[in-house]
Amino acid sequence: MKFVKMQGCGNDYIYVNGAEEKVADKAELARRLSDRHFGIGGDGVIFINPSEQADFEMEMYNADGSRSEMCGNGIRCVAKYVYDYGLTDKNPVRIESGGSVKTLELHLKDGKVDTVTVDMGEPILEAEKIPVDATQFADGGEGILNRRIRMEIGGEPAEAAVTCVSMGNPHAVIYVDDVDGLDLEKIGPVHEHHPAFPKAVNTEFIRVLDRTQQQMRVWERGTGETLACGTGACASVVASILNGKTDREVTVHLPGGDLQIEWRESDGHVYMTGPARIVFEGTV
DSSP: OEEEEEEETTEEEEEEETTTOOOSOHHHHHHHHHOTTTSSOOSEEEEEEOOSSSSEEEEEEETTSOEESOOHHHHHHHHHHHHHTTSOOOSSEEEEETTEEEEEEEEEETTEEEEEEEEOOOOBOOGGGTTOOGGGOSSOOOSSSSEEEEEEETTEEEEEEEEEEESSSEEEEEEOSOSTTOOHHHHHHHHHTOTTOTTOOEEEEEEEEETTEEEEEEEETTTEEESOOHHHHHHHHHHHHHTTSSOSEEEEEETTEEEEEEEOTTTOOEEEEEEOEEEEEEEO
């Protein structure tokens, strides 16, 4: 099977042309190939398939074999793949993922895709649609802004304030003073599988630097800590705007690089701009 390893801000996936390669058990393949010691190594596997409602479909599997509805960094790399490998000459290109169609504007350099702007659509802020079980919050309030959850971390009681947003997949945004010092291997799984989140959750830990910049680390459901998360960056900016912490255009600094996020007032859509890179090609 032919594959291409690609990354967007260090969020790396193994990309497969689903129109040419037929795989019986995609979840098992994703688990095997994503292993960084015994496989190719990556945050998951993405199949690029034909689509009836868009130009292409992105079918995404996390490193543990679970399905994911959307990946902001991953979909930028899909756009680069289909353009650079001559599957399309369209710009913008429309890509379906998890039943939703995104429009991607390609920014070229020397005839190849360098960066991509993705129209991520409107954020989902209704608890039942994220989904969030609001009865599990500890504060007895309403809505999804700055709600408190209780948990145990390392046998000790803990509490956190979360703002919940869906960008096609569920996110919980938490504000902290020290992003770098967090032990995400310890606290990430506790948040991911908290009973407030019936489909598990991606958790963003944010330090706001000023009105136009914030630092972020992320624990992604089904994968663990990654160097970047595009949908998470979008969710974190939406949360920061709703909480009055930033302006509507924000640079999000991630371990793997920077993403430019804008939540436009004109149409209510969130726009993400970031790089897409080919790491290497191969066969397995």
